Amino acid sequence: MIFYFSGTGNSAWAARQLAKLTGDTAYDITSLNERPDIDNAKQIGFVFPVYAWGAPEIMAEFAKKLPQPQAFTFGVCTCGADAGLAMKQFSKVYPLSSSYSLVMPNNYIIGSDTDNEDEILPKLTAARSELERISGEIRRQNWVYRVHEGGLAGVKSHLVNFGFNRFARSTKPFFAEDSCNGCGLCMRSCPAHAITLQDGKPVWAVQCYQCLRCINHCPQQAIQYGKSTAGRRRYTIHSYLPQDEQF
Ligand SMILES: Cc1cc2nc3c(=O)[nH]c(=O)nc-3n(C[C@H](O)[C@H](O)[C@H](O)COP(=O)(O)O)c2cc1C
Ligand code: SF4
Ligand code: SF4
Structure with missing residues (x-):
């Protein structure tokens, strides 16, 4: 089972592509009417955008309430550039066997202009092949940490993230x-x-x-x-x- 949250479609697309490639089903957590039954799930995945170098609060809250059966677990965060410690922090909420970041077009138009078409199309092409690679690793249940944390990851994921959730x-x-x-x-x-x-x-x-x-x-x-x-x-x-x- 793959659970996703998405604002502008990047994470929804990534979750659905991963589900296709691994023979799984992707669920939008904002459309679930009841707590999903994951007792017999062989793999549990989370896909979400990075917000100020952290996981969106709604995703962390969802994961907190989810049981943790014996299963291979993975998380993929989509980001415009870098993810900081988002996946390490999320893994403390819901322990992950594997963590990935996937660079996708930037949707944060409050901070800067979005990517242009010359940037968007190559990012999507690269994301397609990265998703193929990730899906192979998930199918083999390899334990992988492939997250582009970027510089000053600790400061961004703690201080800036706190400021974002508190004030921004x-x-x-x-x-x-x-x-x-x-x-x-x-x-x-x-x-x-x-x-x-x-x-x-x-x-x-x-x-x-x-x-x-x-x-x-x-x-x-x-x-x-x-x-x-x-x-x-x-x-x-x-x-x-x-x-x-x-x-
Ligand atoms: C509130 C907000 C904060 C963001 N913060 C980051 C960030 O810290 N690092 C980054 O690389 N991208 C950041 N982005 C860009 C998104 O993570 C990226 O575009 C993501 O793929 C959007 O996914 P979605 O289409 O599933 O919503 C931010 C976007 C939003 C809306
Ligand atoms: S930015 Fe806020 S108000 Fe706008 S769609 Fe997202 S959650 Fe709703
Ligand atoms: S702000 Fe845009 S989407 Fe919302 S009601 Fe007006 S035209 Fe429609």
Whole structure:
């Protein structure tokens, strides 16, 4: 069983590709109605994006509540560049036999512009072959730690991550411009159910996961986060996938 969380599709795609390659099933943790029965699972996997060099809180909370039967366990974090100690920290929550990072297109448009097409396509090509390699190792149940931690990993995963979860996840800076046509897609697709429509415009609850699905998915590109996101590209993986990899 492979459990995933994903904002803009990278981790969903990686989880589904891995499931295909290893003959397994991928489950979106935000769509599970009951606690999954994993007692007889031979392998248990987790796939999620790196947020400020750590695992998303929602994934860590999910894993905390999951039983730990005798099984081969693995985790794959997707990241724009580097993962810090995200997998070592996650492994303390749910012990992992194998840990990987997978470099994917960057969706964090609050910090900088997203990757352009010349960067996105090669990243996806490299990710496909890395997933083939990972799936072989999972099938053979090899124990592997292949995580690109990057520089100052400890500082980033402790100090910066703490600051991110404590102070930077506010929804206050989100707003919709006049080009919003009230289609409601942002509200329907928010995994945190943090968006409602009031007078035909989105309104955000106080806190959310900051997965950036709403800002990246809006068909009108009407959503902004403070002043930093105007004029920046939007990213979701779906625009870059061939038909047989769409979901
Ligand atoms: C809130 C937030 C924080 C992020 N922090 C990092 C980071 O610390 N290191 C990194 O390489 N990428 C970072 N990223 C980029 C994502 O991890 C990366 O694009 C990921 O593949 C997105 O996966 P998804 O499409 O499944 O949501 C961050 C993205 C978001 C939204
Ligand atoms: S997805 Fe965009 S256009 Fe649709 S309601 Fe949300 S902000 Fe408005
Ligand atoms: S409000 Fe936007 S950024 Fe926050 S969880 Fe929902 S979709 Fe993700």
